[in-house]
Amino acid sequence: MIEIRDLHKRYGAHEVLKGVSLNVEAGQVVCLIGPSGSGKSTVLRCINGLETYEGGEIRAFGQPVDVRSPAIRQLRCRMGMVFQRFNLFAHRSVLDNVMEGPVHVLGQARGPARALALDLLDKVGLVDKAQAYPAQLSGGQQQRVAIARALAMKPEAMLFDEPTSALDPELVGDVLEVMRALAREGMTMIVVTHEMGFAREVADRVCFLHSGTIVEEGSSAQVLGAPRHARTQDFLRRVLHQPAQATLEPTP
């Protein structure tokens, strides 16, 4: 469904992606993990053309992803994106955020769009916040609205760019729960994440990126449970060590 072949991307002299290839089948959940600066978010942002790339090829739904082509807008409609910082439209209510795409991009009538939006808000557990503004919600609530907003476009695939990284720890669970439910329904998902528990449980495949290349790729059990590459082992040791460190800190 989404094919990336030998993707190269550079910012000036700095090469951030050095030949990334990835194939995501319909219904698969693929998690991209790796240290910050490894290029995992950049890969994701290239898929829907938020970033340009210098070399290689990306095809989504069989069509080339080309930022300069007007067809990019149709492709973007077919894949939802969820951002680390939520990016809800600050000047519109929760309900209007979710209706925005269907009404103004797809040209649907307000009635059905509203029904769909309320349905989706119910699904993410926030139908009672329909009239609230984003600033009145917690980060976790905002992110769930953002997921509902992306789903309102009836996408065939979802891209998640560190969806829980900006959240307080106690708010992460609700967002992951919504994502788990999506995966269960068979949504194709590419998830950039630091949530190893989520990756282990939900991902069909985990890719470990390091300085612009996919160092290791395989089933979640293999990559996270029995990593072969030294860099993967090192990364996982650091990431999984974090909670232990946190408990060592004195509590006020």
Next chain:
Amino acid sequence: MSASQFIEHAREFMPILLQGAVVTVEVTLLSFVFSTVLGLVLALTRLSPIRALAWGGGAVINLIRGLPIIVQLFYIYFVLPDIGIQLTAFQAGVIGLGIAYSPYQAENFRAGIEAVDPGQREAALAMGMGPALIMRRVILPQAFRIALPPYGNTLVMMLKDSSLVSTITVAEMTRAGQLIASSTFQNMTVYTLVALLYLVLSLPLVAGLKKLESHLRKGARRP
């Protein structure tokens, strides 16, 4: 001069001054709308990804900003007829004031547009919006809220600077005052009344803008 004399004169002059006040309000509002449209066009031109367009927008802004308002008014009213463009004093006043204020409006709008979180644009792009729709539905409404305080300030300044069109014979409030003063020599009464009338117009405006700002801020708080 006694208070009773003042009141007597005021009664006599008020109808003419009020007629002038109506013209003042008309000139202010029309040139404000005109400068808003022009300012928005200039701001969008300046922010255009096409380099030549952005440069042209910047050049026009600097050109207009570098000229005194009175010179611009004189040019439009006295010089344009030479090339066959005849305008009434009122039209010339509205157009001149609108043009003269458009660079300030443009810079306000540009600052507002640039202050909108880039994530807003990305979210709109990711849902398949085109550039025009993103501007209209996502960027401008938020930019307007950010730009509202200086925008309101511009309106108040334009109300006062509308007195400049008196120099091209538009019969607004200042001009009406001048005419009465020069024929009655009641300078104190006339200009006190004119000053009071400007305050009567501007102070409620300032209060109203403050109220609008706090009302809009409610929904626009950033996360």
